[in-house]
Amino acid sequence: MISSTKKFFIALMLFLPAVASAQPNLVTTIKPLGLIANDIAGNHANVEVLLPDSASPHDYALKPSDLKKISSADAVFWVGPELELFLEKLLSDADNAVRLTSYPGMPVRYFEEGSHGHDDHDHHDHSHDGIDGHIWLGPDQSIVIAQAVKDKLSKIDPENAKAYEDNYTAFKAELEQAKLALQTRLAAFNNKGYFLFHDAYGYFEDAFKLSPLGHLTINPDRKPGAKTLVTIRGAIKEGKAQCVFSEPQFNPAMVSTLVKGTDTKVLVLDPMATDLKVGSNQYVDFLNQLGSQYLSCFGEI
Incomplete structure (x- = not known):
């Protein structure tokens, strides 16, 4: 025989919600x-x-x-x-x-x-x-x-x-x-020149057949060398670059100096998705954000 107390707890358990297992x-x-x-x-x-x-x-x-x-x-x-x-x-x-x-x-x-x-x-x-x-x-x-x-x-x-x-x-x-x-939109601009702050975008550029003229630094935590800056400044003055891409954590003053007196634009590429949020944004938002910056560089309206 099941006691009345046990019957009560059995009945109670039937009405209690199941405890969800912990999520990974x-x-x-x-x-x-x-x-x-x-x-x-x-x-x-x-x-x-x-x-x-x-x-x-x-x-x-x-x-x-x-x-x-x-x-x-x-x-x-x-x-x-x-x-x-x-x-x-x-x-x-x-x-x-x-x-x-x-x-x-x-x-x-x-x-x-x-x-x-x-x-x-x-x-x-x-x-x-x-x-x-x-x-x-x-x-x-x-x-x-x-x-x-x-x-x-x-x-x-x-x-x-x-x-x-x-x-x-x-x-x-x-x-x-x-x-x-993005491939369709970027295909019209794959012969346009640009400089990068950081040598990081090879996978993106391979996917969309883009090729930079060069980059300011190979390590984002180190300042560009003087020789590099002189070379890039020369190419910009010759009109070879549509834009120079900086990054959010980098002081833009140096890039501004590089393009001073020219029509070359300064834009920002954000490889770390600093202004996106896990939970409210998706990876495709990140990819499209990168693509939009390249398109802005090349002058697509």
């Missing part, structure tokens, strides 16, 4: 990876970005709170030592870490040895003679990043694997559509 917690090192991860996670997983907007992934110093986030995460997505060298020892053998440059199917490009294009050859915090770590700037590479997120989430949260697969399929279709639209 994902950590990405930088915000563009967070945008991709959130597109795949949807409402079934939490996504947190490790680095603040003002931080450089090339030489970031981990805080105790960062270590706690990493250790407690179900999955940590990082580009690899090509970008976040400070994480190499911590994540290389971590079970919850996914290194994206070495993920199966990732189409990487390589920096050409000796093509630095500047006169500052000090030791840098990341290599520009090997794999280009700026993979999130390429649409094809970002599809593989999304696949890596989908695969990892499906493994740690199989109950929602179908949702992750559907989100990945939608992500891929939307990104392919955005890529095609």
Whole structure:
């Protein structure tokens, strides 16, 4: 016989809502990876970005709170030592870490040895003679990043694997559509000249058949050398460049000096999506934002 007390608790449990299992917690090192991860996670997983907007992934110093986030995460997505060298020892053998440059199917490009294009050859915090770590700037590479997120989430949260697969399929279709639209618009301008602040956009430029005249610096944390500035100033005065791209964290005064007295425009490329938000923006917003700046450089109305 079941006592009246037990009957009461059984009846009570029938009317209580089921306690939801904890959602997977994902950590990405930088915000563009967070945008991709959130597109795949949807409402079934939490996504947190490790680095603040003002931080450089090339030489970031981990805080105790960062270590706690990493250790407690179900999955940590990082580009690899090509970008976040400070994480190499911590994540290389971590079970919850996914290194994206070495993920199966990732189409990487390589920096050409000796093509630095500047006169500052000090030791840098990341290599520009090997794999280009700026993979999130390429649409094809970002599809593989999304696949890596989908695969990892499906493994740690199989109950929602179908949702992750559907989100990945939608992500891929939307990104392919955005890529095609940008290719069509940018095709008319693939012979236009421009300079970059930072040698980071090779994946984007390969996808859209664009080619810069050069860049001010290879390492965004170092000032351009005097020889480089003289060379670029000469090319600008000769009318070879439609624009010079700066970046949000870079003092624009130097770029303004380079274009002074010419019709060359100064525009900003934001490789870290500083003005976008995980949760309210998608990766395709980031890609379109980059494309819009190139189109502004070339004068498309």
